[in-house]
Amino acid sequence: MRAAAYLLTAILLAACATGGDLASANLGIADIEQRMGQPVMRWHDADGGETLVYPEGPQGYRTWFVRSDASGRIIARQNVLAGEQFAKIQPQMSEEEVLRLLGPPVPHWTIYYKARDELVWEWRYCNDWNEPARFNVMFDGTTRRVRSTYAASEDLRGIHGFSRFLGWCGR
Template sequence: MRAGLVALGLAALLSGCATPDRDTRLQPGLSRGEDVMALYGQPRRIWPEADGGRTLEYSSQPMGQHCYMVRLGADGRLVSLEDGLSPAARERIAPGMTPEQVSRQLGQERSRVFFRNSGEDVWDWTVKPDQSGYGLRFNVHFKDGHVVRTSHSMVFPNRLFPGLDD
């Protein structure tokens, strides 16, 4: 009995580590949207696509470092899966993009702050740092409803309250 409980607990722990990008149960062309939702629950947002498909957004913000964008075709089958917060995805953010275009690429932001002196509305996302020892945020600066630039902010550990790095 005890061994069974330990095995069950271990299985639950390991299944909690599964992420859509490494889940072998999800196969492009075979898996359906219902399969994804059965494994990962309801997405934070569902984006309609021009071809009749949709993209399911699984964001781990504000504390996580990923946003899985699961693209489904018009037939409801898995087409592709991408981490919207990967370095390659962040590089696609360009001046002139609208807030909706940025959200569709990166997913739900961690926070938004308006800077009155510069007139910039800055959104940020927690992302994976290049090296350990600090946290990293990716910032998108909007002015008059369009991206003007991007930047990164380092977040150093809080020595008084470990775990609260903000």
Template sequence: MSFSWPRFDLSSWSTRWRPMLLGALALVGCDTAKLDATVPGQSTSADVIKHWGEPPGRWENDDGSITWEYPRGPMGTATYLITLGPDGIVQRVEQALTETNYARVRPGMSRDEVRHILGSPAGTTVFERQQEEVWDWRIAGDLPWEEWHFYVNFDLDGRVKTTSKAMIQKG
């Protein structure tokens, strides 16, 4: 009786998965470079636009500052919120999609309040029968084959009813 190890054809892995892996690593590298170039207390709004581009989302805050939103989705698991003071200097840069921020979303909050905490969702779905609109963010999981989502359910008046997280098994 003899034993032999199973053979794997790495050429198909190389041609199929290598470009995606390299692309994903490049995107991570781009975000790291952008984050390193965006220094609170030093970087200006012009610096942010130079490195990040025009923000897809922006809003004014009660204190006179402005927050610019940079989602890295819909398949990305990060949304960066960059807050600029009235003087145009970066005050803070934060990753919005965190456990702390998910916990801040409470029943009764408006769509704008949620967007100011988490940024824009990757997707929205309206369920007429339940009279709900559900916002969905793809969020980071612990393992590569896990795909996690954070959901916020709004009533048709635009107020949070519930939140939930779910893992979708890939493969």
């Protein structure tokens, strides 16, 4: 009986460490900030709620959007670095619109190509085949509007660091 209690406690602690189901835990914004720290970005939504943005960093594969309702209660947590979010990026979107879909890109992977007058933002994510991959959004350098996007696994792009350890790209 005691072993079962320890196992249940371990499972619950693991769920908390990975975010668990925050919406059903009846948590507020202050609870999330206490658990996860200050968000990298935040904004108020049209419905009166708020979105908090937590990227895992350049070696991480996820950026978490934690959304609250108008009363400050957490209603959703979503990893936005995924195919369904990438598909929402359309030509002529502004930088702000992209940030509100994907969160901030990895700063030291952002590059401007003067010859093409093109700004490229890049995110690391785990693709559908459980491989480390990169997603790029290319902006017109003058208008700062989306020109196109590009996604490929790190192996296909010739990036070989940690990508050799595919087990690190778990979901």
